[in-house]
Amino acid sequence: MKAISEFKEIVPGKKWFETLVTRVFFFFIGMGMQTAYRIDPDVKKEVDSWPETFSFCMSVVGGPSMLMLKKEGSFQYLGEKEVFYADVEMCWKNITFAYLVMTGRISVPNAVYHNRQFVRGSLLYTMSIIRIMNVVQTLLLPNFIARFYIKEVPKLTFKKLVNRAITYVNIGYGAIK
Amino acid sequence: MLFKKNVVIPEYYEFFNSVKIVSGYKALETIPFELSRLGAKRPIIITDKGVAQAGLIKHVVDSFAGTDTVIGAVFDETPQDSSNVVVNQIANVYRAQKCDSIIAVGGGSAIDTAKGVNIVITEDTDDLLKFMGNYRLNKPMKPFIVIPTTAGTGSEVTMVAVIANPEKNVKMVFTSELLLPEIAILDPRMTMSMPPKITAATGMDAFTHSVEAFIGTQKNPISDAFATAAMELIRNNIITAVTDGGNKDVRLAMANAALLAGLAFSNSMVGIVHATAHASGGVCHVPHGIANSILLPYGLEFYIGKSDKSPKTKEYIESLLMHVAGPEVYVQTPPAERAAKSIAVIRSITGELKKLCGLPVRLSEAGVTEDKLEIIAKTALNDGALSFSPVEVSYEEALKILKAAY
Numbered sequence A: 001m002k003a004i005s006e007f008k009e010i011v012p013g014k015k016w017f018e019t020l021v022t023r024v025f026f027f028f029i030g031m032g033m034q035t036a037y038r039i040d041p042d043v044k045k046e047v048d049s050w051p052e053t054f055s056f057c058m059s060v061v062g063g064p065s066m067l068m069l070k071k072e073g074s075f076q077y078l079g080e081k082e083v084f085y086a087d088v089e090m091c092w093k094n095i096t097f098a099y100l101v102m103t104g105r106i107s108v109p110n111a112v113y114h115n116r117q118f119v120r121g122s123l124l125y126t127m128s129i130i131r132i133m134n135v136v137q138t139l140l141l142p143n144f145i146a147r148f149y150i151k152e153v154p155k156l157t158f159k160k161l162v163n164r165a166i167t168y169v170n171i172g173y174g175a176i177k
Numbered sequence B: 001m002l003f004k005k006n007v008v009i010p011e012y013y014e015f016f017n018s019v020k021i022v023s024g025y026k027a028l029e030t031i032p033f034e035l036s037r038l039g040a041k042r043p044i045i046i047t048d049k050g051v052a053q054a055g056l057i058k059h060v061v062d063s064f065a066g067t068d069t070v071i072g073a074v075f076d077e078t079p080q081d082s083s084n085v086v087v088n089q090i091a092n093v094y095r096a097q098k099c100d101s102i103i104a105v106g107g108g109s110a111i112d113t114a115k116g117v118n119i120v121i122t123e124d125t126d127d128l129l130k131f132m133g134n135y136r137l138n139k140p141m142k143p144f145i146v147i148p149t150t151a152g153t154g155s156e157v158t159m160v161a162v163i164a165n166p167e168k169n170v171k172m173v174f175t176s177e178l179l180l181p182e183i184a185i186l187d188p189r190m191t192m193s194m195p196p197k198i199t200a201a202t203g204m205d206a207f208t209h210s211v212e213a214f215i216g217t218q219k220n221p222i223s224d225a226f227a228t229a230a231m232e233l234i235r236n237n238i239i240t241a242v243t244d245g246g247n248k249d250v251r252l253a254m255a256n257a258a259l260l261a262g263l264a265f266s267n268s269m270v271g272i273v274h275a276t277a278h279a280s281g282g283v284c285h286v287p288h289g290i291a292n293s294i295l296l297p298y299g300l301e302f303y304i305g306k307s308d309k310s311p312k313t314k315e316y317i318e319s320l321l322m323h324v325a326g327p328e329v330y331v332q333t334p335p336a337e338r339a340a341k342s343i344a345v346i347r348s349i350t351g352e353l354k355k356l357c358g359l360p361v362r363l364s365e366a367g368v369t370e371d372k373l374e375i376i377a378k379t380a381l382n383d384g385a386l387s388f389s390p391v392e393v394s395y396e397e398a399l400k401i402l403k404a405a406y
């Protein structure tokens, strides 16, 4: 047998690439949600139905996160703020799961069915948040890609294209800022 | 191909359940031993008036005779719709009587209340609101035993509790693996006094759990094994349980079926049937089992109608025939007709139950008025069960299902 002193701890490696990609996607989703609240009436209706101050967080266990805050008539993306308490938190169980989903290798509904993520906090708003995410995804992604992410992709309209353009501009603006 | 591949290994799945199950004649008599195994010797028994009046608590109390385990208290005033107020009351009794463990005896309400008491005692709080939602609990809980007196909800093996908060006017939902009891005890004595209509309704709730679990989006080989066993037990026993309630074997079979269905659906999840049933219950107070029983065939028809979006689900409904009707019917039915036949078989079961004990088969017979259908549809869209539906459901579609079932 090995001597006791030969047993060493193993510090976990860093999945820097997966983490970076996830971070970028979190930024896109966050800015997308913030923009969607302003330009999409359905999203506005959903968010307005929530309590006055309401926080929603998407995170990876031990990894990056994004925080959305509804407060005083705005719905803001606050980036990777330290979260002690979010009303609803969607957590990916591992960075690899988040990465596989962000890059479209696992669809979001499938990830939910698989239990690769879990929701911490109130269940009252989960359906509402899922509906918003669906709109945001169609805003961000061309339909043929959105197919991988949501159950049913709505028909593409001119208005949607305009909204998509506005969203990209906003994200670009958010990135420079 | 005569037989479709029924057991499918998903790309990835998780299955969780940690409950020890004791089932059989005189099963209650193991309670003192099981408590001692958990290091407990002074349980509180939580139940409701109905259960106490039916004399069921006596069976539980008697099972302690001849042992040195003292029952700290029996709280038999849990109301039908449990609330945080009652939970706190019970917690006070628990503390005053220096109890060290919890035994829930009853249907969904007593069991959920007991789960709430366990949270309040474990977290040493009087404010359940702070722990509402998914995964808000962290501390290991007090030893907890559940003895169901209905064969339906499967609450004895599920990790959910729903408790009302009348002040804030919210239904607090708690989900955590920590809410699972250590032990579930199925003793036929505990379900024998259930009247025929409740037997039918709760049995159909269990049946719906197994059907929805079998076609559910998180279905996996383990949940399938439990769901199919539950369906077989129910199709062979539900009618006799209604006509011959004193039959111990049948009662024990139904209790096992409900537990198996609970194991299956708490891991594979439910879908459109439960979403619309929850909403009918919330808006028009249709009892849960009755709502499920009415809506089950219409929910399945909806899935078949959407088979272009989710062809798998239709295949599962075809395979369902094997389990809801048995192998003979399955083999005799041409593959193209199997999905429709599954639904026809379910309708013949509910139709029979209607004749035997007046179980409603339409929403209009269950106290729903037509003007409420729209609000029920809206409520259903916000039901968590829908996030596990294999297809997206729109307001119009939900309304169509409800109108068909009206």
Ligand SMILES: [Fe+2]
Residues within 6 Å of the ligand: B153, B205, B209, B274, B288, B292
């Ligand atoms: Fe149910």
